[in-house]
Amino acid sequence: MADVILFFSKLQKGKEDYLLPISLLTIAAPLVKAGFSVKIIDQRLEKRWREILTEEIAKKPFLVGFSVMTGLQILNALEASRIVKEKSQIPVVWGGVHPSLLPEQTLTHPLIDIVIVREGEETLLELVDKLKNNESLDNVLGLTYKKNNEVFCNPNRPFIDLESLPSIPYHLVEVEKYIKKITYTSGHPGREIVLFTSRGCPHRCGFCYNKEYNKRRWRGETAQRVIEEMEKLIKDYQINSFNIQDDEFFVDIKRAEKICQAIIDKGWQIELSSCCRIDYVAERMDDNFLHLLEKAGFKTLFLGIESGSPRVEKIICKDITNEQVIKSMEKMHRFNINAKYTFMAGFPDETIADLYQTTDLILKMKKINPYVRIPPWRVFTVYPGIALYDLSVEAGFKPPRSLEEWAEYDFSTIKNPWVTPRMKKIIENVIYSIKFLRLRNKRLNNTPLHLLLKLYSALIDWRWGKHWLSFMPEKFLLKFR
Ligand code: B12
Numbered sequence: 001m002a003d004v005i006l007f008f009s010k011l012q013k014g015k016e017d018y019l020l021p022i023s024l025l026t027i028a029a030p031l032v033k034a035g036f037s038v039k040i041i042d043q044r045l046e047k048r049w050r051e052i053l054t055e056e057i058a059k060k061p062f063l064v065g066f067s068v069m070t071g072l073q074i075l076n077a078l079e080a081s082r083i084v085k086e087k088s089q090i091p092v093v094w095g096g097v098h099p100s101l102l103p104e105q106t107l108t109h110p111l112i113d114i115v116i117v118r119e120g121e122e123t124l125l126e127l128v129d130k131l132k133n134n135e136s137l138d139n140v141l142g143l144t145y146k147k148n149n150e151v152f153c154n155p156n157r158p159f160i161d162l163e164s165l166p167s168i169p170y171h172l173v174e175v176e177k178y179i180k181k182i183t184y185t186s187g188h189p190g191r192e193i194v195l196f197t198s199r200g201c202p203h204r205c206g207f208c209y210n211k212e213y214n215k216r217r218w219r220g221e222t223a224q225r226v227i228e229e230m231e232k233l234i235k236d237y238q239i240n241s242f243n244i245q246d247d248e249f250f251v252d253i254k255r256a257e258k259i260c261q262a263i264i265d266k267g268w269q270i271e272l273s274s275c276c277r278i279d280y281v282a283e284r285m286d287d288n289f290l291h292l293l294e295k296a297g298f299k300t301l302f303l304g305i306e307s308g309s310p311r312v313e314k315i316i317c318k319d320i321t322n323e324q325v326i327k328s329m330e331k332m333h334r335f336n337i338n339a340k341y342t343f344m345a346g347f348p349d350e351t352i353a354d355l356y357q358t359t360d361l362i363l364k365m366k367k368i369n370p371y372v373r374i375p376p377w378r379v380f381t382v383y384p385g386i387a388l389y390d391l392s393v394e395a396g397f398k399p400p401r402s403l404e405e406w407a408e409y410d411f412s413t414i415k416n417p418w419v420t421p422r423m424k425k426i427i428e429n430v431i432y433s434i435k436f437l438r439l440r441n442k443r444l445n446n447t448p449l450h451l452l453l454k455l456y457s458a459l460i461d462w463r464w465g466k467h468w469l470s471f472m473p474e475k476f477l478l479k480f481r
């Protein structure tokens with residue numbers, strides 16, 4: 001029997017891209033170290049999850065914990081929580097980004113007993129101890145809970161010293177199922193896994209959870225700890241590609257340098273990818289540093305630009321300039337690291353003129369590097385706790401009032417009330433046509449389609465240059481061809 005059940009619910013309706021449930025593995029680590037047994041159920045992989053959950057509940061664990069992000073994951077976690085509640089008196093505990101940012105609203109739901117706010121490792125261990133010994137929860141930092149139908153919010157727990165955490169108990173899951181055989185890092189065959197080396201971010205982008213969730217505090221593991229973790233994964237699971245999912249890996253440049261140097265010294269032939277800020281490349285990374293990244297195996301860096309309009313950059317507090325974008329591009333162009341420049345649209349107060357400033361910036365970037373990689377734009381979504389939340393409400397966003405409403409919240413379509421039908425068309429047409437800008441890809445040079453695509457790509461360039469993006473009749477012709 002397991003003392004604690006931890007449940008990772010599905011994020012999407014159909015088939016989904018799944019990564020290791022690190023949130024659950026990391027909170028399981030102190031429990032395992034303290035001698036508690038833990039069972040992880042990943043709904044994404046387990047067709048029989050209902051039966052497994054029911055069997056486990058019958059063994060009377062101390063609690064069942066759920067890791068929850070905003071969106072559909074809530075609905076799936078509610079369905080599983082209902083099974084626990086219908087079949088037992090076992091406490092249902094929710095943790096993760098969504099309940100941490102809205103603990104009281106989350107607890108008004110009758111299926112949830114306890115919310116663990118922010119980092120869960122120490123709080124969960126203390127909670128399990130208290131439940132085991134039938135003690136009061138009054139002094140457990142980081143807990144919000146119900147007692148006699150009244151909600152109590154204990155003070156927050158200070159951020160954890162990452163060095164104090166026990167190593168991740170990978171044996172609790174079937175790691176092989178989470179190893180990507182086509183890597184995200186380079187798109188080539190390999191054995192890739194996710195890796196976290198730090199938490200938080202000191203910056204203040206208005207669309208990001210970080211400012212509220214991590215209070216602009218960045219905490220990094222030491223280079224030595226990171227290398228030990230990688231070594232273990234290489235040895236135990238023959239990993240040769242690491243998809244680093246830190247909020248911002250490069251905050252401590254010296255640490256990043258040490259990690260890269262150690263990889264080179266060890267002679268590992270591995271690939272790496274992560275996010276990185278534009279201003280870091282422009283202002284803090286010299287050619288020696290970029291060369292070191294290349295040598296260590298960095299194949300892809302995701303560089304967030306979001307908008308080409310200085311006015312929008314100000315609204316979203318991105319704190320970068322178009323000059324830094326161009327400067328970082330010129331630098332990256334000299335190295336064999338795939339830079340992917342990401343954009344967003346649909347911010348409150350963004351205008352059509354702002355959107356066209358962004359397309360102009362992209363055209364300028366294409367002049368420097370015709371093969372510049374720009375993934376389809378993302379649409380701004382209002383998440384709990386983000387700095388742009390109040391401005392979004394002022395602009396007409398109706399805040400969901402319950403877990404069910406947050407669950408139905410849809411990030412895949414352009415629904416922000418301030419986005420006019422014309423802006424929506426432009427955004428959709430940019431997202432559609434950016435594929436053709438991207439088709440200027442070296443790999444297509446010798447294909448029979450090449451000439452046709454080159455012609456269409458030139459038409460797209462011309463449209464972008466003329467700001468004629470609200471009407472694209474050929475989109476329908478191509479759709480029905
Ligand atoms: C990997 C990842 C994904 C993966 C899924 C995760 C997986 N395992 O498969 C994929 C790629 C599928 C994904 C998708 C999306 N993601 Co995502 N994702 C992340 C990312 C980069 C890492 C998550 C992670 O594992 N962190 C590491 C662990 C250690 O941290 P943690 O999850 O916060 O867990 C700690 C605490 O929260 C707590 N905790 C967590 N769970 C539990 C459970 C219990 C019981 C307890 C006690 C404690 C606890 O303890 C943990 C350790 O301290 C985060 C950003 C980040 N760096 O964290 C964004 C992030 C979570 N994602 C985010 C978003 C917005 C999305 C998308 C909506 C994006 C989109 N537009 O499509 C989608 C869809 C999500 C959905 N709801 O359907 C937002 C969340 C915003 C929100 N309010 O929920 C984040 C914060 C990114 C951001 N900067 O805004 N994501």
Ligand code: SF4
Nearest residue numbers: 201203204205208247
């Ligand atoms: S978007 Fe990136 S840089 Fe901005 S606050 Fe979030 S993690 Fe930091």
